Amino acid sequence: MEISVPAPADFHVHLRQGSLSELVTPHVRKGGVFTAYVMPNLKPPITNTDQALTYKAQLEAIDPNVKYLMTLYLSPELTPEEIRKAKQAGIAGVKSYPRGVTTNSDSGIESYEVYYPVFKAMEENDMVLNLHGEVPSDASKNIHILNAEPQFLPHLDTLHKAFPKLRIVLEHATTRAAVEAVKACGPTVACTITPHHLALTVDDWAGQSWNYCKPVAKYPDDREALRSVIKEGHPRFFLGSDSAPHPPHTKSTSTPACGCAAGIYTSPILLPLVAHILESFDALDKLEGYVSTFGRKFYKEENDAGSRVTLKRNSEGQSNLVEESFTSNGESVVPFWAGKALNWSIV
Amino acid sequence: MEISVPAPADFHVHLRQGSLSELVTPHVRKGGVFTAYVMPNLKPPITNTDQALTYKAQLEAIDPNVKYLMTLYLSPELTPEEIRKAKQAGIAGVKSYPRGVTTNSDSGIESYEVYYPVFKAMEENDMVLNLHGEVPSDASKNIHILNAEPQFLPHLDTLHKAFPKLRIVLEHATTRAAVEAVKACGPTVACTITPHHLALTVDDWAGQSWNYCKPVAKYPDDREALRSVIKEGHPRFFLGSDSAPHPPHTKSTSTPACGCAAGIYTSPILLPLVAHILESFDALDKLEGYVSTFGRKFYKEENDAGSRVTLKRNSEGQSNLVEESFTSNGESVVPFWAGKALNWSIV
Numbered sequence: 107m108e109i110s111v112p113a114p115a116d117f118h119v120h121l122r123q124g125s126l127s128e129l130v131t132p133h134v135r136k137g138g139v140f141t142a143y144v145m146p147n148l149k150p151p152i153t154n155t156d157q158a159l160t161y162k163a164q165l166e167a168i169d170p171n172v173k174y175l176m177t178l179y180l181s182p183e184l185t186p187e188e189i190r191k192a193k194q195a196g197i198a199g200v201k202s203y204p205r206g207v208t209t210n211s212d213s214g215i216e217s218y219e220v221y222y223p224v225f226k227a228m229e230e231n232d233m234v235l236n237l238h239g240e241v242p243s244d245a246s247k248n249i250h251i252l253n254a255e256p257q258f259l260p261h262l263d264t265l266h267k268a269f270p271k272l273r274i275v276l277e278h279a280t281t282r283a284a285v286e287a288v289k290a291c292g293p294t295v296a297c298t299i300t301p302h303h304l305a306l307t308v309d310d311w312a313g314q315s316w317n318y319c320k321p322v323a324k325y326p327d328d329r330e331a332l333r334s335v336i337k338e339g340h341p342r343f344f345l346g347s348d349s350a351p352h353p354p355h356t357k358s359t360s361t362p363a364c365g366c367a368a369g370i371y372t373s374p375i376l377l378p379l380v381a382h383i384l385e386s387f388d389a390l391d392k393l394e395g396y397v398s399t400f401g402r403k404f405y406k407e408e409n410d411a412g413s414r415v416t417l418k419r420n421s422e423g424q425s426n427l428v429e430e431s432f433t434s435n436g437e438s439v440v441p442f443w444a445g446k447a448l449n450w451s452i453v
Numbered sequence: 454m455e456i457s458v459p460a461p462a463d464f465h466v467h468l469r470q471g472s473l474s475e476l477v478t479p480h481v482r483k484g485g486v487f488t489a490y491v492m493p494n495l496k497p498p499i500t501n502t503d504q505a506l507t508y509k510a511q512l513e514a515i516d517p518n519v520k521y522l523m524t525l526y527l528s529p530e531l532t533p534e535e536i537r538k539a540k541q542a543g544i545a546g547v548k549s550y551p552r553g554v555t556t557n558s559d560s561g562i563e564s565y566e567v568y569y570p571v572f573k574a575m576e577e578n579d580m581v582l583n584l585h586g587e588v589p590s591d592a593s594k595n596i597h598i599l600n601a602e603p604q605f606l607p608h609l610d611t612l613h614k615a616f617p618k619l620r621i622v623l624e625h626a627t628t629r630a631a632v633e634a635v636k637a638c639g640p641t642v643a644c645t646i647t648p649h650h651l652a653l654t655v656d657d658w659a660g661q662s663w664n665y666c667k668p669v670a671k672y673p674d675d676r677e678a679l680r681s682v683i684k685e686g687h688p689r690f691f692l693g694s695d696s697a698p699h700p701p702h703t704k705s706t707s708t709p710a711c712g713c714a715a716g717i718y719t720s721p722i723l724l725p726l727v728a729h730i731l732e733s734f735d736a737l738d739k740l741e742g743y744v745s746t747f748g749r750k751f752y753k754e755e756n757d758a759g760s761r762v763t764l765k766r767n768s769e770g771q772s773n774l775v776e777e778s779f780t781s782n783g784e785s786v787v788p789f790w791a792g793k794a795l796n797w798s799i800v
Binding site: 243245246247248249250251252253307308309311312313314315316317318322325326327329330357358359360361362363364365366367368430440442444445 | 590592593594595596597598599600654655656658659660661662663664665669672673674676677704705706707708709710711712713714715777787789791792
């Protein structure tokens with residue numbers, strides 16, 4: 107059995123810097139992806155057009171076979187002028203991280219308002235705002251990593267009402283509440299869903315730091331909501347892998363003093379993994395919309411070349427065992443599903 | 454500043470077997486505890502009187518300075534006759550583990566009924582029933598490790614109503630719902646609370662397997678409920694540390710294939726840790742009730758020898774840094790709070 111889909115696009119991926127970038131950037135195409143929406147959280151973060159263009163050139167030097175869509179990191183440095191410059195230079199969007207939620211604000215509630223001139227310029231220039239939709243934990247208010255996303259959702263609603271024509275993407279949704287909030291918004295608001303959040307629940311990362319990511323995978327009912335919206339074929343919910351490579355020593359917890367890095371790495375196995383997981387809940391017929399057409403339509407990124415990728419289902423006895431790790435130039439990264447079998451392979 | 458309390462008792466502790474037992478059993482007195490209520494989950498589990506007496510003799514051979522209260526593991530082997538024999542031999546209680554909830558039952562709801570003849574014999578012989586109050590995770594019913602304890606509470610209510618004179622202890626409560634359920638019961642139902650559940654929330658074990666235990670630490674509001682009932686000085690809520698030593702390689706997660714053991718080890722630092730944590734939420738005046746008198750009264754375990762333990766608060770500049778690990782005879786165990794400072798020391 108084979109499935110062919112038009113050039114998949116991953117609308118949320120971390121490609122890092124330096125030697126780690128050299129290891130992981132070629133994994134985008136290896137995983138079946140033709141267009142990568144690249145996160146700006148480098149050290150230092152990508153906060154202006156010139157940095158983004160330099161970074162794009164670095165990625166193209168590593169692997170020119172992928173189209174890289176670049177983003178800026180929302181920070182006080184960003185101005186409406188810089189937004190116009192970025193648009194001219196082909197920058198696709200601006201990413202807001204949780205830290206941004208509390209910058210220049212005691213409560214975090216009104217804090218986006220300082221960015222309203224920037225959002226106005228983005229709306230006028232048709233740039234996309236990407237939201238990491240979590241508020242910081244605060245024990246005094248019973249805010250913790252399990253309800254950090256639902257607590258953020260009023261911000262999404264406020265921003266959408268203030269800028270109804272601004273295209274907004276709620277990134278890596280993990281809760282039923284988030285799915286419902288995005289559905290309730292108009293056609294300018296969309297949502298990425300990662301494959302690992304379609305597979306994991308809280309039980310899977312308890313005591314297992316390799317399955318720890320932010321937002322954390324939630325309860326079974328939340329996973330069911332994510333699966334349902336994919337199965338429904340809702341056109342505003344599409345693939346953003348949030349594939350996030352970390353050196354193995356930052357993912358293991360050899361002592362109680364370790365702080366494990368949050369992130370799950372899926373780039374090199376992305377399309378076979380997505381097919382495997384969608385098949386597990388009878389949604390394989392929605393593969394094309396989820397990985398190709400829905401995201402491209404929202405982002406206005408046509409599949410100009412007409413490229414396609416074909417997956418085949420492994421026959422009985424055959425297996426596609428995921429590599430235990432990927433290594434090069436002293437860098438190493440362990441993929442999600444390491445050592446386990448996938449039912450699908452890229453032809 | 455010093456505090457003196459009558460001989461503390463730890464009404465929930467794991468002392469293991471073999472060389473690990475030789476390492477950890479002396480830590481009970483080191484931690485300031487005179488009476489230890491010993492869990493029966495060995496390999497194989499302690500399911501009858503003879504096994505329990507043999508195990509007690511082994512513990513006394515390692516450290517005769519602690520009074521060991523022994524328990525049996527609730528299993529289909531246990532009969533009313535064995536309960537009477539156990540009572541005669543001085544066995545204090547019977548422990549029910551989650552596995553027991555589903556034995557001989559599809560749903561887990563009615564499953565305790567097969568043990569009703571045993572519970573009746575326990576009630577008649579004044580033995581204590583200790584409940585690990587969680588139901589197994591079941592994604593199809595949205596049962597997961599965060600709501601496994603609240604989902605169990607109807608069982609507690611049912612058992613209490615069926616055996617109103619049977620003394621029952623809900624072990625290591627972690628939720629506001631559990632605190633309220635125990636409060637709502639009559640004087641024959643009590644509850645142990647661990648020091649680590651007074652300190653941690655879900656944010657602390659996310660990505661940090663050394664803070665992973667079962668039941669998992671819950672939300673800040675749940676921790677607040679645990680702290681409040683201690684601060685209130687409620688006499689049916691007392692210390693059971695659930696101190697659970699595991700070899701370090703089973704606590705770290707060096708690869709994604711590792712399944713981290715659930716458990717936090719507090720025995721060797723128990724009283725200083727409890728004082729430190731109670732002081733952090735202004736409950737130091739409830740130390741004596743929590744660690745000494747409340748549990749002893751419920752268990753009818755008088756402090757016959759009139760022994761006491763004295764704690765002193767470290768002055769500024771002094772520090773009681775917790776050991777990074779304890780090692781002997783090839784066994785090793787890493788304590789909770791490793792490498793961190795405690796404000797209190799045993800004199």
